[in-house]
Amino acid sequence: MEMWFSDRHTDGVKLSIRIEEQLFSAQSEFQRIDVLDSKEYGKILVVDGDLTLTEKDEFIYHEMITHVPFAVNPEIKDVLVMGGGDGGVVRELIKYESVRTIDVVEVDPLLVEVCRKYMPEIANSLTDERVTIFHEDGVKYIRSKADTYDLIIIDSPNPFGAGEGLFTKEFYGNCYNALHEDGIMINQNESPFYEEEAYQCQRMHKRILSTFPICKVYQAHLPSYPSGHWLFGFASKVYHPLNDLKKVEWKLLGVKTKYYEPRLHAGVFALPVYVEELLRDVE
Numbered sequence: 001m002e003m004w005f006s007d008r009h010t011d012g013v014k015l016s017i018r019i020e021e022q023l024f025s026a027q028s029e030f031q032r033i034d035v036l037d038s039k040e041y042g043k044i045l046v047v048d049g050d051l052t053l054t055e056k057d058e059f060i061y062h063e064m065i066t067h068v069p070f071a072v073n074p075e076i077k078d079v080l081v082m083g084g085g086d087g088g089v090v091r092e093l094i095k096y097e098s099v100r101t102i103d104v105v106e107v108d109p110l111l112v113e114v115c116r117k118y119m120p121e122i123a124n125s126l127t128d129e130r131v132t133i134f135h136e137d138g139v140k141y142i143r144s145k146a147d148t149y150d151l152i153i154i155d156s157p158n159p160f161g162a163g164e165g166l167f168t169k170e171f172y173g174n175c176y177n178a179l180h181e182d183g184i185m186i187n188q189n190e191s192p193f194y195e196e197e198a199y200q201c202q203r204m205h206k207r208i209l210s211t212f213p214i215c216k217v218y219q220a221h222l223p224s225y226p227s228g229h230w231l232f233g234f235a236s237k238v239y240h241p242l243n244d245l246k247k248v249e250w251k252l253l254g255v256k257t258k259y260y261e262p263r264l265h266a267g268v269f270a271l272p273v274y275v276e277e278l279l280r281d282v283e
Contacts, residue, residue, distance in 0.1 A: 005036055005044065007051040009226040010194050015051070017041055017224075023118055028110040035118045041224060043119055045086060047111070047157065053086060054224045058122065060259045061188075062088035064220040064268070065232055067260040069151050069184045070096060071250040072239045076150040079103070080178065082138045082166060083155040085111040087123035094128045095255045102131045103149075105138045138166055145178035152179060154187035167200075169207040176211050176237070185235040189217060192275045193227035201231055206282035208235050216241050217279060218268040220259070231275070242269055 006014040017038050024035040034046040042055030066089055070076055077100040081089050085106030093102050106112055112133065115123035126133065134141060152175050156166045175185050189204055190197045209215045212235035222230040234241045247262040
């Protein structure tokens, strides 16, 4: 008998993946966590029924949310990761010798331990000596910070339910205050393709735009995520993601990647017309 996992994209669309084995399932204090094993996508992390990452394509998401800001400011030293308990963002961050501290705010300790056990290739990065993990609520954590970080990466869950506080105008304002005067904030910005998520894209962009003087959106292709077309937000106090791109300096760092490359940089900010119109409606 075949076993399938179906990730809901809309009321009328699901992505179904044939599962070889269920490796883990438990309800933590905050959420339900499942780890599944598949032939096509490898191990799959599912949180509250939603596909969070797969071994096959997680590198695309984590590279695109991490390396874009470093190609603009290769001298980033102090980084805050909101969420990121799977370790994927940290795995990319520790490739940079310039990085001095990495603070990871992940409210659920069980998520971290599950990823360490079942996805060590990703989560072992969390043992790097530069990493400090805070099992705290991200909204409360950021309120106490001022002029602390060069980069904040919001590796957040969906913008509803337990993670909704990470998408408010107040939260983005607190991130602005927590950054140095030349700080950069990167967030995952959902998919623009389906109506429900397109609304979330607009809402996030509008709130960040009202907080940061520079706010741009870029894209990547993520096969396992809804529609496969995924957006990220680049917000900064002074850096422009295209005008301040430092291709040569980034290449000289020798960072190994499988997806991101500076020659792609301008292209990922060149958005399709329907996405430009979607964002322009709230600008």
